Amino acid sequence: xxxxxRNILLAILAVVIxxxxxxxxxxxEAIVGKWETEAEREVFKxxxxxxxxxxxxxxxxxKQYNDAExxxxxxxxxxxxxxxxxxxxxxSIDNDTLRRFYNQCLNH
Numbered sequence: 001x002x003x004x005x006r007n008i009l010l011a012i013l014a015v016v017i018x019x020x021x022x023x024x025x026x027x028x029e030a031i032v033g034k035w036e037t038e039a040e041r042e043v044f045k046x047x048x049x050x051x052x053x054x055x056x057x058x059x060x061x062x063k064q065y066n067d068a069e070x071x072x073x074x075x076x077x078x079x080x081x082x083x084x085x086x087x088x089x090x091x092s093i094d095n096d097t098l099r100r101f102y103n104q105c106l107n108h
Contacts, residue, residue, distance in 0.1 A: 055094070055098060057081075058085075062097070062098060078104070
């Protein structure tokens with residue numbers, strides 16, 4: 001009887017250790033995975049593709065801004081620009097007009 005209780009307790013302990021270890025490994029992978037994703041995102045932000053996509057978006061937004069009929073529409077466009085590109089490196093914007101527009105959106 002004593003051996004049976006001991007074996008059951010050891011089995012329960014083993015299950016707890018395995019489940020706890022798996023949970024810890026999953027948490028570790030989630031943290032490291034998040035860091036890796038963030039690092040990859042930062043590297044991508046330095047690419048020509050990202051800068052060109054941002055410039056294209058800004059050009060389209062600038063046109064919409066100029067075509068907007070009300071101040072409310074203009075404000076909405078500026079807010080969307082910042083929501084879409086909250087920390088765009090202004091040095092990556094070659095066009096002076098678009099750079100000024102982006103800064104205007106930031107300071108709005």
